[in-house]
Amino acid sequence: MSLWFAILQGLVQGLTEFLPVSSSGHLVLVQTLFGEDVETNYMLFNVLLHFGTLLSVIVAFWKDIKELFVEFFGWIHDGFKINGHPYRRFIVMLLLTIVPMFAILPVKSTLEDAFSSPLLVGLLLLVTAAVLYLSEKAPKKHKTEENATWLDALIVGIGQCFAVLPGLSRSGTTICTGLFRGFSRDFAVRFAFIMSLPVILGANILELADVFKDPAAAMGDVSVACCIVGVLAAMLSGLAAIRMVRFVSKRGNFRPFVVYCTLIGTITIVASLIKMV
DSSP states (O other), X not given: OOHHHHHHHHHHHHHHHHSTXXXXXXXXXXXXXXXXXXXXXXXXXXXXXXXXXXXXXXXXXXXXXXXXXXXXXXXHHTTSOOTTOHHHHHHHHHHHHHHHHHHXXXXXXXXXHHTOSHHHHXXXXXXXXXXXXXXXXXXXXXBOTTTOOHHHHHHXXXXXXXXXXXXXXXXXXXXXXXXXXXXXXXXXXHHHHHTHHHHHHHHHHXXXXXXXXXXXXXXXXXXXXXXXXXXXXXXXXXXXXXXXXXXXXXXXXXXXXXXXXXXXXXXXXXXXXXXXX
């Protein structure tokens, strides 16, 4: 693997993981374009890229994450009593978002394989564009960790399950689901990104299990330098993406991403149909 391709993969991973444009969908498109399957041929490198995006969330939301850790131990000490602590409610909400994932995990690979063709990715990118557009019409409410309900958290978690399909954006789906449930724009973004931490961490652990089965094959021809620049590219581009989403969400205008997903989705569909003919 060349350095430029490692940087490209890092940028694609970091930007598309957090911008509402579908990281899995873009991964399919990049692999189709370059003929390189990073997940299969470079498993360890793929794990490291996800680690880079994990770092970007931790850095961007360090204040919230630190408070969650402090309140978690206080929650245990008080016998799991919330006692009006907003961040303890936040913890319970995060745990509830994980519950639906247990139902989807057994069929996740099947779904990804079934929907990983460029044509279907293009169609689902159009669905992402529609969801982002409709979220702008959602009533402006102000639910936060203080008054959002358990049902709100569970529904956002269900939205995250649908986002395993390549072409549906995880961040876009969870942010928009939160907005539809009446979350404030700031909380919808914070909740969507912080709830991604256990998902990204869990995915890394599962992939590491495959890496340890055959470390040499998992490493491929990736040098240490490629790993380092890939992780840095993923982390820095992830931080930039998070900052951009927070800015755009605060303005309540996802139009740039609606246009982008519509354009890329349409081009992908047309190209796929031409190739089929």
